[in-house]
Amino acid sequence: MINLSCPIPLQQYPHILMAHGGGGRLMQQLIQMFLTAFGTADSIGHDAAILGLKSNKIAFTTDSYVVKPLFFPGGDIGSLAVNGTVNDLAMAGARPLYLSVGFILEEGLSIETLWQVALSIQQAAKIANVKIVTGDTKVVDRGKGDGIFINTTGIGVIEHSQIIAPQSVQPGDLILLNGDLARHGIAIMAVREELEFETTIESDSAALAEEVLELIAANIEIHCLRDLTRGGLASVLNEIAVAAKVGIEIDESLIPVREDVQGACEILGFDPLYVANEGRFVAFIPQKHGDRALEIMRSHPSSHATIIGKVVADQNWLVTLQSVIGSKRIVDLLSGEQLPRIC
Amino acid sequence: MKFVNEYRSPKIAQEYVAEIARITTRPWKIMEICGGQTHSIVKYGIDKLLPAQITLIHGPGCPVCVTSVDLIDQAIALAALPEVIFCTFGDMLRIPGSERKDLRSLKAQGGDVRIIYSPLDAVKIALQNPDRQVVFFAVGFETTVPTTAMAVYQASQLEIENFSALVAHVLVPPAMETILASSENCVQGFLAAGHVCTITGYEDYLEIALQYDIPIVITGFEPVDILQGIYMCIKQLEAGIVEVENQYSRSVSYEGNQTAQQLIREVFETTSRQWRGIGMIEESGLKLRDRYSKFDAEKRFNLKDHQTQESSDCISGLILQGIKKPTQCEAFGKKCTPENPLGAPMVSSEGACAAYYRYRQLVFS
Numbered sequence: 043m044i045n046l047s048c049p050i051p052l053q054q055y056p057h058i059l060m061a062h063g064g065g066g067r068l069m070q071q072l073i074q075m076f077l078t079a080f081g082t083a084d085s086i087g088h089d090a091a092i093l094g095l096k097s098n099k100i101a102f103t104t105d106s107y108v109v110k111p112l113f114f115p116g117g118d119i120g121s122l123a124v125n126g127t128v129n130d131l132a133m134a135g136a137r138p139l140y141l142s143v144g145f146i147l148e149e150g151l152s153i154e155t156l157w158q159v160a161l162s163i164q165q166a167a168k169i170a171n172v173k174i175v176t177g178d179t180k181v182v183d184r185g186k187g188d189g190i191f192i193n194t195t196g197i198g199v200i201e202h203s204q205i206i207a208p209q210s211v212q213p214g215d216l217i218l219l220n221g222d223l224a225r226h227g228i229a230i231m232a233v234r235e236e237l238e239f240e241t242t243i244e245s246d247s248a249a250l251a252e253e254v255l256e257l258i259a260a261n262i263e264i265h266c267l268r269d270l271t272r273g274g275l276a277s278v279l280n281e282i283a284v285a286a287k288v289g290i291e292i293d294e295s296l297i298p299v300r301e302d303v304q305g306a307c308e309i310l311g312f313d314p315l316y317v318a319n320e321g322r323f324v325a326f327i328p329q330k331h332g333d334r335a336l337e338i339m340r341s342h343p344s345s346h347a348t349i350i351g352k353v354v355a356d357q358n359w360l361v362t363l364q365s366v367i368g369s370k371r372i373v374d375l376l377s378g379e380q381l382p383r384i385c
Numbered sequence: 386m387k388f389v390n391e392y393r394s395p396k397i398a399q400e401y402v403a404e405i406a407r408i409t410t411r412p413w414k415i416m417e418i419c420g421g422q423t424h425s426i427v428k429y430g431i432d433k434l435l436p437a438q439i440t441l442i443h444g445p446g447c448p449v450c451v452t453s454v455d456l457i458d459q460a461i462a463l464a465a466l467p468e469v470i471f472c473t474f475g476d477m478l479r480i481p482g483s484e485r486k487d488l489r490s491l492k493a494q495g496g497d498v499r500i501i502y503s504p505l506d507a508v509k510i511a512l513q514n515p516d517r518q519v520v521f522f523a524v525g526f527e528t529t530v531p532t533t534a535m536a537v538y539q540a541s542q543l544e545i546e547n548f549s550a551l552v553a554h555v556l557v558p559p560a561m562e563t564i565l566a567s568s569e570n571c572v573q574g575f576l577a578a579g580h581v582c583t584i585t586g587y588e589d590y591l592e593i594a595l596q597y598d599i600p601i602v603i604t605g606f607e608p609v610d611i612l613q614g615i616y617m618c619i620k621q622l623e624a625g626i627v628e629v630e631n632q633y634s635r636s637v638s639y640e641g642n643q644t645a646q647q648l649i650r651e652v653f654e655t656t657s658r659q660w661r662g663i664g665m666i667e668e669s670g671l672k673l674r675d676r677y678s679k680f681d682a683e684k685r686f687n688l689k690d691h692q693t694q695e696s697s698d699c700i701s702g703l704i705l706q707g708i709k710k711p712t713q714c715e716a717f718g719k720k721c722t723p724e725n726p727l728g729a730p731m732v733s734s735e736g737a738c739a740a741y742y743r744y745r746q747l748v749f750s
Binding site: 310369382 | 424608
């Protein structure tokens with residue numbers, strides 16, 4: 043797969059031209075390139091993919107990916123665009139099946155870069171066991187984009203009768219987290235701002251569907267799942283507390299954050315609870331299934347799953363945190379984005 | 386984290402909490418000067434572990450909060466110039482100027498505003514963009530002054546023509562004296578800022594402690610540091626002793642960082658400066674010495690006449706001096722929220738108003 047060569051004659055067109063979006067021969071070459079990378083699918087030659095879905099419950103989601111730089115330690119915009127949408131389907135308890143991929147390309151982008159992104163998409167789709175069945179490409183003037191913007195839309199099927207949604211969350215539920223926090227956000231910031239830390243912090247970007255489907259297959263009762271992307275753990279817990287009309291209590295000492303990530307957060311004045319992740323999720327699970335669920339989550343190679351807290355009855359719908367020194371504080375929503383502090 | 390974990394030890398923290406409770410016999414009001422300490426107090430819930438008789442007052446040590454509205458307006462005006470690349474620390478982006486404009490909105494409207502992590506990055510940007518003017522917004526207390534001094538010194542050595550600094554640096558001891566000299570002063574003990582004293586040492590603090598008869602404890606930023614600092618301060622208050630003690634001895638020495646002080650003296654001299662919400666404090670700021678005045682953005686862009694008025698609805702000055710609580714402000718939570726701040730203490734995560742707003746549900750329920 044890595045040895046695949048780019049089907050576009052690179053010597054002749056080493057960069058994206060406006061004509062690559064013009065509907066003519068160059069656009070056909072570009073489409074051919076994507077087909078080579080993504081493999082054949084059911085819909086080739088049609089205006090739409092025809093999908094045979096044997097389920098009466100379909101999950102359907104869309105997301106756009108804008109990341110600078112396009113390649114970062116632990117991932118790139120291509121794998122991110124696949125994993126992100128696959129994860130959104132997984133969080134609905136669905137088995138991800140099909141993806142669309144829409145590219146907005148900036149004039150002047152190197153074809154070689156695009157090819158590397160396409161290969162990354164192919165590899166991520168293979169790992170997540172999804173097919174790319176339709177797509178689109180547009181080219182915008184130089185200076186009007188950050189190289190590549192990607193939109194992916196995903197379809198998955200729900201093969202069980204559980205209602206996995208914030209409204210199912212109940213007081214007494216345990217909150218399970220599948221690994222350490224904040225690596226993705228810090229990895230991106232470190233390369234974007236050319237910050238030099240002692241170790242290279244790699245993104246946690248990963249597909250989560252397999253892990254979730256395994257929990258479902260083991261008959262674990264799951265009340266809610268949510269991946270911890272922008273806004274991080276704190277924002278997700280606040281959203282769920284409000285949606286489910288419950289309180290949430292977490293324990294800071296149980297939340298894993300790697301030392302190098304913690305150090306970087308302190309230098310920048312960031313709270314890891316609010317930093318973005320791309321391979322982390324929380325699961326709200328009844329107490330009786332907590333240990334078994336943890337066991338399954340921990341069987342995954344990169345997983346350091348842990349129980350970080352519980353759901354309680356609270357008419358104020360607050361998220362509170364037991365600090366490492368034993369005090370309690372509210373974990374609120376951020377006002378806007380986290381900005382690096384002066385001191 | 387090898388040398389940090391012991392300063393976050395729940396066991397040691399609880400021991401200090403118990404000791405503080407044991408020795409406290411009456412109400413005391415202690416001010417932590419530094420915004421970094423305020424942040425730790427809120428983050429770790431330190432105030433909630435203390436006896437009810439101890440009140441922590443969040444002082445004016447948040448550089449974001451005290452930078453004058455004139456300078457914020459000047460920054461916004463400079464960043465709007467097409468030839469300017471405006472370099473700033475991240476948390477200055479949301480500070481509202483006199484007309485509620487901020488650098489973040491200006492960036493969205495096309496201003497070339499860049500977040501940097503060190504003033505030396507601004508010098509680098511100037512070298513990379515010889516056809517643009519690069520302005521660094523030099524904000525902060527004694528902690529950030531040495532790197533600004535180094536940037537100006539470096540720009541001078543390299544004879545860089547397109548770099549300048551909009552200097553807003555302020556000094557802690559004059560602010561402490563202003564608070565203590567006020568007829569409304571209620572502060573009985575100070576936790577002085579460890580990072581500031583790492584640079585300056587603490588000779589100046591001896592004079593303040595004796596003149597105003599107030600205990601001062603140089604304190605670090607980890608929870609155990611702060612609890613130990615409070616313990617040392619209460620111990621002095623209860624015994625009727627006035628001393629300057631150094632809790633943060635792993636970083637602070639009596640004479641401070643001499644090399645940094647020398648560099649600061651080379652580049653800067655003291656000047657009177659306007660503090661947001663507090664007003665003019667004599668000799669409380671730094672300005673570039675004449676020999677470096679070509680790097681002064683105010684002079685280069687002729688900004689001196691740019692004077693603006695603070696919103697009269699904001700009582701941040703009283704709050705920063707501990708005279709009023711955020712909840713005593715009529716605008717608090719109504720006209721002024723973190724999403725739509727009137728004054729700086731509602732903007733910064735270290736600001737007293739933002740901290741109170743975050744806790745409002747518990748405060749009022």
